[in-house]
Amino acid sequence: MxxxxxxxxxxxxxxxxxxxxxxxxxxxxxxxxxxxxxxxxxxxxxxxxxxxxxxxxxxxxxxxxxxxxxxxxxxxxxGLTDDRPVVIVGIGNLGRALASYDGFSRRGFRVEALVDADPTKIGTQVGDHVVQPAAQLPDLVRDRGITIAVLATPAGRAQAVAAEVVAAGVTAILNFAPVHLDVPEHVSVRTVDLSTELQILSFYEQLGQVSAAAS
Amino acid sequence: MxxxxxxxxxxxxxxxxxxxxxxxxxxxxxxxxxxxxxxxxxxxxxxxxxxxxxxxxxxxxxxxxxxxxxxxxxxxxxGLTDDRPVVIVGIGNLGRALASYDGFSRRGFRVEALVDADPTKIGTQVGDHVVQPAAQLPDLVRDRGITIAVLATPAGRAQAVAAEVVAAGVTAILNFAPVHLDVPEHVSVRTVDLSTELQILSFYEQLGQVSAAAS
DNA sequence: CTTTGTGAAATCCTTCACAGCG
DNA sequence: CGCTGTGAAGGATTTCACAAAG
The missing domain is CATH 1.10.10.10 (Winged helix-like DNA-binding domain superfamily/Winged helix DNA-binding domain)
Known part of the structure; x- marks a missing residue:
């Protein structure tokens, strides 16, 4: 069944x-x-x-x-029977770490390309990849059949980049920028905000302290 | 009220x-x-x-x-009225990125120390900090009043490190290792697994494709 | 005798819709 | 009149507890 x-x-x-x-x-x-x-x-x-x-x-x-x-x-x-190609956009500290993170490859995903808007980063080598210019994004997504994008851009750029990758054919976005992304209904977004996670922890931690003090 | x-x-x-x-x-x-x-x-x-x-x-x-x-x-x-000190354990790709991530400092947290078990990493400079040996962990946590630990260790080390920081007084853990951590009841854990996030996205993406194909 | 599969109960979360306040 | 605050309704998720299967 x-x-x-x-x-x-x-x-x-x-x-x-x-x-x-x-x-x-x-x-x-x-x-x-x-x-x-x-x-x-x-x-x-x-x-x-x-x-x-x-x-x-x-x-x-x-x-x-x-x-x-x-x-x-x-x-x-x-949907993990074949490796899925992924593009990482935004090669700052976090983007670089994600690009080198072997957990992706070991669990069904293949980092297919790295993209950044900063001219000083373009052409640099990160892991197995050379960073490509943002202008290439639509072609890359289309030519390589990429449907998943990982966004590690500054918060201010994230919405624009999201719109761009969606226009190029991406239907799933893993977003590390601390902003809500507006996307069409057929696109899935998951936002992982590291500070948010710490703030949630902070609440429960404080709660523990308070209730311990009260008892 | x-x-x-x-x-x-x-x-x-x-x-x-x-x-x-x-x-x-x-x-x-x-x-x-x-x-x-x-x-x-x-x-x-x-x-x-x-x-x-x-x-x-x-x-x-x-x-x-x-x-x-x-x-x-x-x-x-x-519980964000004062900056909370945080220790980052495991200074690999991800740990390094987290150490340099300015979002933490801008949102109520202060990276207080970096720790790694690898002798070749100890003493190296990452951002504003010098990486300290794992043996220092208990003292660091106690002396600096650290109650929050960020774990970016290999999966195999995470549970042992968690036990260590808890013993030293940590009551909140942000865990990036893809394993479930067993901790005492008074300790809060949040696990962020980047591959898990992608896998969840993969499901919904596939779902969209299937239902689009069916229509 | 062990462990699954699942209705039914209990709990938690979201949405609705509107009374009430400024 | 606009917008909050909230009971009540509606969904979703979790837990319980046990019948059924190997």
Missing amino acids: TARRIPEATVARLPQYLQALVEAADAGRRTVSSEDLARASGLTSAKVRKDLSFLGSYGTRGVGYAVEELTTEISTVL | TARRIPEATVARLPQYLQALVEAADAGRRTVSSEDLARASGLTSAKVRKDLSFLGSYGTRGVGYAVEELTTEISTVL
Whole structure:
């Protein structure tokens, strides 16, 4: 029974299961229980089972899930069966780090090109790539079939760059600029703001201090 | 009516409001409506109002929220009234980028020290800091009153480092390693996994393609 | 006897819609 | 009249608890 609609919350957890499955495979395991997956991801086994039930992928009662089968299933659902080409726009500190980050390549993505607007950066070598001028962006995206863009530009440039990559055919954006991006409905955006993350932590940290003081 | 318990989902949005308020202030605005904040953050005005109502902070009917007052209120709730010292552990590509990232300092955090286990990195200069040996970690955390650690170590080291910083007194961890960290209950963890973000995007991107093909 | 798969209950979050205040 | 603040309704997500399968 493949493919009911998969809830958003479940989708967000599938990568973690994938991660846990790869580890299990590396450890030589052929099956894992929902309890195993739960422990590896810091969740509850009931949640794991519910999530996996949306895939329609079957475990075996009394045994668990076949590691290899479930890995394939999740990879397929996530669209990771072939490497997906990615362009990184904005080669500052963060862009450079992302360009050299091997986690992307090891998990289904291929950094295909680096782009920056700053003339002094163009032509410089970063990792395996030469930084290309922003004017090349539309051609690059079209010619190489790129559908995913990673934006590490200054906040002030992000919206304009987003519009540009979308016009060129990108349909998914991972945005590191601390701004909300307005994009057409068919485009997905995820914004990762490092300061935001710290600020959220700050709240809970303070909360702990307060309640500890109160007790 | 200050301080009912603030829902998790609301807490996660407060930094965005803060961001929007700073922009409004820079633009010379003295008040903003929930509709303004909604537009700036890509949310609905009803959600903004509900969120802000949890702070107990009052807007003025017919007018909106006083920019300065609300900024102070949110900063206080998030515990950002003073700069908080942060240690970055793991000075690889990503750690280096984070160390030089000025967004942290501009939004309430102060990078206080950089630490790495690799002897060849120790003593090297990164931004304003000299990389210190991992053995110094407990002393650094204690002596400088550090309560927040940013982990950019290899996945295999993250859990051990987490245990170490927690033992030294850290109560909040921003984790960039793609692993679940087990920590005591009084410690908050947020894990940001860049590949995970791309994988989630990949799902929705594929979904769009499929449903476009079907139509 | 173990572990999945899932209805039903409980909880959390969002949206609606409007009373009420300035 | 404009915009906030909020009950109430509606959805989504999580948890519970257990029947069913190997």
